[in-house]
Amino acid sequence: MDPTTRQAVNAISEALDEGRDVAEFLAHALAHVAAAEGGVDEVLRNRPGSWEATHVRGLLHGTVGPDGEALIHYKESGR
Template identity: 45%
Template sequence: MARITDTPHGRQAVDALKAAVALEGDFPGWLAAILATVAASQPEGSYTLIEGRPGSWEAALVQRLLAGTVGEGDEYLDSYREG
């Protein structure tokens, strides 16, 4: 199995998260806001972030984090839209 850092975007993501851990006082809140901002840029909202692995434990946890941030039905997602 390939390591996550074997892909360019995987390497960039790991580097960005390592820097954020060192710099962000509230890393969990920061990460939730990042995921919410990404979800807000997608036509299907939060579901887009888990659609590749629905039903998996990883998807369930991402969905739970997003629901706590943008609401169960993405009702607060608009506040994370860029621009």
């Protein structure tokens, strides 16, 4: 497993161990990335046509709206 994937696995496992709603955790984390990167399509830019991207796009549209109208709520300074 590459180091970046390991970090993600550790963060998700920690959230689960803390009793967090992992689906919500992932949705909000992805929304923060989308806000920082400039939108939903930017999150998926490396492989936009994959079946995984289709599901992530659906999750993000459910979280920030189909036009990204709620992205403003996830904007933060810095990464």
